[in-house]
Amino acid sequence: MKFKKAVAFLLVIVIILSICPVVMAENDLKLDCEGAILIEAQTGKILYESNPHKKWYPASMTKIMTLILAFEAVQDGKVSLDDQVTASEYACSFGGTQVWLEPGEKFSLKEMLIAIAVGSANDCSVAVAEHIAGSETAFARMMTERAKELGAQNTNFVNSHGLHDDNHYTTPYDLAQMARHAVTLPQLLEMTSMKEYLFREEPELLLYNTNKLLWWFEGTKGLKTGTTDAAKRNLTAAVERDGLMLISVVMGAEGNRGHFTQSMSLQQYGFARYGYKEFYERGQEIGEVKIGKGVKESVKIIPKDRVGTIIPKGEDEGLEVQIELPEYVEAPVEKEQEIGNAVIFRDGKKLQSIPLVAVEQVGKGSLLVMLKKVFVSVVSLY
Numbered sequence: 220m221k222f223k224k225a226v227a228f229l230l231v232i233v234i235i236l237s238i239c240p241v242v243m244a245e246n247d248l249k250l251d252c253e254g255a256i257l258i259e260a261q262t263g264k265i266l267y268e269s270n271p272h273k274k275w276y277p278a279s280m281t282k283i284m285t286l287i288l289a290f291e292a293v294q295d296g297k298v299s300l301d302d303q304v305t306a307s308e309y310a311c312s313f314g315g316t317q318v319w320l321e322p323g324e325k326f327s328l329k330e331m332l333i334a335i336a337v338g339s340a341n342d343c344s345v346a347v348a349e350h351i352a353g354s355e356t357a358f359a360r361m362m363t364e365r366a367k368e369l370g371a372q373n374t375n376f377v378n379s380h381g382l383h384d385d386n387h388y389t390t391p392y393d394l395a396q397m398a399r400h401a402v403t404l405p406q407l408l409e410m411t412s413m414k415e416y417l418f419r420e421e422p423e424l425l426l427y428n429t430n431k432l433l434w435w436f437e438g439t440k441g442l443k444t445g446t447t448d449a450a451k452r453n454l455t456a457a458v459e460r461d462g463l464m465l466i467s468v469v470m471g472a473e474g475n476r477g478h479f480t481q482s483m484s485l486q487q488y489g490f491a492r493y494g495y496k497e498f499y500e501r502g503q504e505i506g507e508v509k510i511g512k513g514v515k516e517s518v519k520i521i522p523k524d525r526v527g528t529i530i531p532k533g534e535d536e537g538l539e540v541q542i543e544l545p546e547y548v549e550a551p552v553e554k555e556q557e558i559g560n561a562v563i564f565r566d567g568k569k570l571q572s573i574p575l576v577a578v579e580q581v582g583k584g585s586l587l588v589m590l591k592k593v594f595v596s597v598v599s600l601y
Contacts, residue, residue, distance in 0.1 A: 248488045250481050253451070253471025256391040257485050259493070259529045260402055260457065260464040262571055263395075266489050271392040274373055275470045278445030279316070279339045279429075280389075280455050281381030283397050284362045285347065286411070289332055290404045291365075292351050300329040302350065309355070310345035315382055317342045318418050318426070334418050336410035338426030339444070341380040348379040355379055370396040383449045391468040398442055398455050398466045408457065411441030431476075432456050436483050440464070444478065452478035458486045463495035463529060497527035498540045499561065505542060508558055510581055513550030518558075519578040520544060526561040526573050537566040544575065550583040 254270035265271075292298045304327070306320035316339040320326075326334075331347050334340040348358035355378060362376040371393030377384050389397075402408050414433050418424045432439040438460040445453040452472045458465055467485045472478040499505060499522050507517045526540060544559035552558075559575040 248484065250469065250485065251473060251477065252469050252481055254391040255467070255469045255481070255485060256395050257465060257467045257489050258395045258399065259489075260399055260466050261524065261527075262529060263399055264529055266465070266493065267485060268391070272373060272390050273470075274388045274390055275453075276383060276387065276447065276450035277381055277389045277394065277470070278383075278447045278450040278453055279341075279381040280394060280443045280445035280453050281362075281376060281379065281387070282335050282339060282344055283394070283401055283443050283455060284366055284376065285344050285358075285379045286332060286336060286407050287397065287401055287404065288358070288361055288365060289328070289347055289351060290407050293328075294404075298328060298351060300327065300332075302328040304328050304331050304346050304350045306342065306346045307349055310342050310349060313341040313345060313380065313382065315341045315380070316429075318424060320346065330418065333410050333413065333416050334426060336407070336441075336443075337413050337416045337428050338418065339429055340426075341382060344380040345378075366393065366397055369400050381445055381447070381450075383447050391470050394455050394468045394470075395466055398457065398468070401442065402440070402457050402464065402466070408441050411443060412439070430454065430456065431479050432458070432482060435479065436486065442466075446478075454478040454482045456482050456486065458490075460490055461495060462497050462525075462527065463490070463493060465489045465493075492532055493529050494532050494535075495527055496530050496535050496538055497525055498563070499526035501525045504578070505561070505575060506544060508544055508577075509547035510552060511547050511549045512584055513552065513581045514584045515581045518548075518552055518581050520558055520575050521578050522561055523555070523557070523574040523576045526563070528563050528570050539564050542575070550581055552577050552581040554578070554580040 253275050254273040256271045257267040258265050303325045306324045308322045311320045311322050318334050318340045320342040331343040334343040345355050348355040352358035358379055359376045366374045374389040374393045377387045414428050416426045418426050429444040438458045440457040440459055442455045442457050453470045455468045467482050469478050469481045472481050501524055502521050504519050504521055506520050509517045541562045555576045557574045557576055560572045562572045563570045
């Protein structure tokens with residue numbers, strides 16, 4: 220009976236989504252939740268909003284920031300994914316979703332992060348917080364500070380897991396800013412897109428991702444659900460189709476699947492109206508810039524991000540990109556040093572600018588190197 224109901228529900232979803240491109244193009248989208256927002260990931264352009272700055276409880280969507288701090292700590296060399304993380308008695312004392320860690324039990328940081336991303340494990344969230352910051356309290360302060368740096372000004376974290384606390388809150392807009400940064404961290408996005416993960420072999424513990432959009436909605440890349448009695452049902456989702464990535468946040472939805480159905484409606488609303496025009500891929504060689512007084516004559520230039528822009532469907536006329544690069548730069552040049560810009564225009568109006576960076580480091584040439592260059596230059600004249 221349950222199986223028949225699930226099949227019927229999915230058929231209804233398919234029918235709804237098949238007509239959404241027409242309906243959503245003609246009518247304003249109405250959602251039944253406390254707040255919601257839809258943005259384009261690269262530029263942060265807001266495509267839809269409803270109570271975007273309403274403070275609400277994020278529940279386990281909190282773990283988006285927990286994962287951000289963990290992966291940034293890995294990037295900075297403060298910790299390693301191979302680190303063995305020991306579960307404290309405090310970390311093992313939490314209820315809700317968990318992997319039932321025992322005090323003193325050890326797993327690698329990578330395993331702990333996957334358990335957070337896939338299984339929403341509260342015990343692993345606390346263990347990771349303690350491993351990175353010494354205490355969960357200190358880690359929560361770091362979370363709040365980093366969130367503000369990312370543009371989340373109406374957010375306050377008091378824990379790393381999201382179990383209810385009246386002073387633990389954020390907004391749809393703030394969560395979108397955090398998620399916009401999160402999707403730039405490849406391993407974070409990869410982990411939150413895993414549908415299942417075998418955390419323990421004996422006794423077997425197979426974790427299933429709580430984000431059902433991974434099964435139900437084409438192009439879903441991941442991020443996080445969150446549910447408590449006070450917060451109701453919540454979802455932050457990243458979906459990419461034909462080069463366009465949209466981030467949706469739904470907070471305080473009612474009903475067993477409300478956060479899923481409303482997120483799909485919100486995403487479909489965006490994809491029905493907008494597309495993406497790409498000029499250069501991330502990392503694609505665009506040109507070279509000469510280097511003065513360096514060990515090399517020039518350095519290759521690539522875009523720091525994709526060179527492209529979101530566009531309303533059917534409105535790609537009048538778009539052009541201009542490459543702005545200096546004739547030369549003085550050595551030394553650092554890897555990924557910003558050298559110029561790729562500027563996108565529509566009918567002469569500037570839409571956005573994407574930094575162009577050096578593909579490698581080029582050191583300053585020694586006196587001997589400089590003399591050799593002068594000699595070669597003189598000889599070449601004859």
